[in-house]
Amino acid sequence: MNSENIVSGEAVLPPLLEFRNVTVMKGSKKLLDSLTVTIPEGEHIAILGPNGAGKSSFIKAIMREYYPLRGDGVVFRVCGNDVWHVSDLRSHFGIVSNELQYTFTREITGRDVVLSGFFSSIGLYWHEATPAMEQKTDEILRFLEIDHLSDRLFTTLSSGEARRFLIGRALVHDPKTLILDEPTTSLDLHALHIFRATLRKIAQAGTGIIMVTHMLPDIIPETSRIILMKDGRFCGDGPKKEMLTGEWVGRHFGVPVHIREDDGWYYATGY
Numbered sequence: 162m163n164s165e166n167i168v169s170g171e172a173v174l175p176p177l178l179e180f181r182n183v184t185v186m187k188g189s190k191k192l193l194d195s196l197t198v199t200i201p202e203g204e205h206i207a208i209l210g211p212n213g214a215g216k217s218s219f220i221k222a223i224m225r226e227y228y229p230l231r232g233d234g235v236v237f238r239v240c241g242n243d244v245w246h247v248s249d250l251r252s253h254f255g256i257v258s259n260e261l262q263y264t265f266t267r268e269i270t271g272r273d274v275v276l277s278g279f280f281s282s283i284g285l286y287w288h289e290a291t292p293a294m295e296q297k298t299d300e301i302l303r304f305l306e307i308d309h310l311s312d313r314l315f316t317t318l319s320s321g322e323a324r325r326f327l328i329g330r331a332l333v334h335d336p337k338t339l340i341l342d343e344p345t346t347s348l349d350l351h352a353l354h355i356f357r358a359t360l361r362k363i364a365q366a367g368t369g370i371i372m373v374t375h376m377l378p379d380i381i382p383e384t385s386r387i388i389l390m391k392d393g394r395f396c397g398d399g400p401k402k403e404m405l406t407g408e409w410v411g412r413h414f415g416v417p418v419h420i421r422e423d424d425g426w427y428y429a430t431g432y
């Protein structure tokens with residue numbers, strides 16, 4: 162544990178994520194530009210930004226798919242540790258992305274999509290699931306209310322149903338935080354309603370949510386903090402009520418916008 166996490170002789174939990182001056186380059190392109198952020202465990206956050214803002218690159222940096230340039234004052238820490246093996250990160254972060262769904266093209270059941278999350282594979286192949294894994298999978302399927310669909314081939318599920326199985330897969334290691342990268346693409350109104358209710362249930366059960374989106378209605382009422390991102394930088398970070406205003410969001414997306422709040426949900430109109 163880092164010495165900064167000792168207060169008056171007592172150890173306190175280090176933040177889930179601590180980045181300081183994180184810059185990521187790919188060729189001559191600066192994907193992330195001097196990002197500084199601290200995220201405590203269990204916090205529900207939305208990362209909002211226009212196309213190309215660097216949101217997915219930020220997630221890739223969290224998951225150690227991208228590494229920052231070295232330099233003085235650069236901090237790149239998860240749970241107080243600078244060095245991580247990618248497989249160890251799974252107990253901290255579960256990931257759901259829209260892209261992930263399209264990697265499952267083989268004929269496997271929804272249940273096996275969840276179960277194979279234990280092995281980070283697509284399907285079980287030579288992996289043998291233990292009774293504890295089977296039990297955990299069944300608990301997750303019941304929690305997400307998709308147990309009745311578990312024997313269906315994944316490729317025959319609707320987008321909304323499939324997305325909930327991917328959440329299940331992301332939950333097998335009991336991650337501290339679930340990261341969702343634009344997960345509502347192609348969901349219809351009914352599927353959106355169920356998907357958001359599912360996220361709320363997960364947030365209320367104590368798992369942190371980091372939602373990456375450019376859609377305000379994706380932000381569940383449990384979200385307390387908004388980070389605005391553009392051109393690889395963070396350009397706003399604060400409490401939801403302060404950040405989700407017409408002035409902030411309009412300036413950020415470069416359009417005049419009116420923000421309406423209704424029972425904890427936010428909507429943008431007028432653009």
Ligand SMILES: Nc1ncnc2c1ncn2[C@@H]1O[C@H](COP(=O)(O)OP(=O)(O)OP(=O)(O)O)[C@@H](O)[C@H]1O
Pocket residue numbers: 187188190192210211212213214215216217218219375
């Ligand atoms: N591996 C890469 N090499 C070069 N440029 C990249 C690479 N990955 C992303 N980019 C570029 O970096 C910028 C940020 O991309 P990123 O996918 O992180 O943005 P985003 O906010 O997730 O966008 P969107 O909302 O459209 O998914 C974009 O201009 C993208 O074209």
